[in-house]
Amino acid sequence: MAISSRITAATICLAVLVIVRGIAPLQAFREDREKDLLPRIQREHDPVKKAKYEIRLARLKLIQGAAACEKDDHDSCSKSLSGYLGLMKNSWKDLKSSGRNAVKQPSGFKELDIALREDEYTLDDLKRRMPIEDVGGIDPVIREVKKIHDADFAALFPGGAPPPRKGRAAPRAARHFVTGRIR
Numbered sequence: 001m002a003i004s005s006r007i008t009a010a011t012i013c014l015a016v017l018v019i020v021r022g023i024a025p026l027q028a029f030r031e032d033r034e035k036d037l038l039p040r041i042q043r044e045h046d047p048v049k050k051a052k053y054e055i056r057l058a059r060l061k062l063i064q065g066a067a068a069c070e071k072d073d074h075d076s077c078s079k080s081l082s083g084y085l086g087l088m089k090n091s092w093k094d095l096k097s098s099g100r101n102a103v104k105q106p107s108g109f110k111e112l113d114i115a116l117r118e119d120e121y122t123l124d125d126l127k128r129r130m131p132i133e134d135v136g137g138i139d140p141v142i143r144e145v146k147k148i149h150d151a152d153f154a155a156l157f158p159g160g161a162p163p164p165r166k167g168r169a170a171p172r173a174a175r176h177f178v179t180g181r182i183r
Contacts (some may be wrong), residue, residue, distance in 0.1 A: 032056050047098035048108035053090040055115045058087035062119055066126050074134070081141050088116070092148050095155075102155040109156050115148040 037057040043049040065080030095108050101110040123145065127138045 032060055034060055047094040048063070048100065050099075051094040051108045052111055054087045054091040057109055058084045058113065059119070060092065061087060062122060066122065069126055069130060069138075071133070072134075074137070078137055084119075085141055085144055087100065088112075088119075088145065088148055092152060095152075102152075103158065106156060110151055113149065113152050113156060115154065116145055120145055140174065 034057060037053055037060070041050055041053045041057065044053060049055070061080050061084035065077050065084060068074075068076035068080055091112055095102075095112060100108070120142065123138060123142050127135055127142070130138065
């Protein structure tokens with residue numbers, strides 16, 4: 001009798017854990033919305049967090065702009081793309097003014113780099129899908145995005161090419177490798 005009540009209790013506990021575990025994934029993250037991100041940007045005093053929020057809002061603006069461009073709504077397209085570009089410039093300006101060293105504290109700089117790379121691909125795809133007469137409005141945005149990306153990349157990797165190695169020279173090849181035969 002005691003064993004069967006223990007098995008029943010263990011089964012009930014296991015069932016409750018499985019049910020609770022199954023419900024947890026149903027609570028997904030909310031998608032970003034402009035009306036949620038704008039107050040956060042206004043309230044935020046930490047320049048890195050502010051830059052991250054601006055990057056997220058800029059992504060929304062880019063998506064809105066791309067949708068408007070595909071629908072041939074030129075006014076909304078140019079407005080959204082200029083809003084996107086302004087937010088990305090503000091994000092870069094906030095990160096520069098934070099006084100952080102991008103090499104030692106890459107938080108924010110790294111997110112901006114990733115976002116700009118992804119956005120360059122999005123803008124290039126959008127440019128390919130648009131009629132030739134409408135492409136002129138996207139080219140300046142692409143150029144500015146590349147400038148910001150290059151500046152951010154230079155902040156993350158300031159040295160460029162690694163310096164030449166000092167010390168021992170490269171080992172010499174063994175004689176049988178040079179001549180091709182063993183004596």
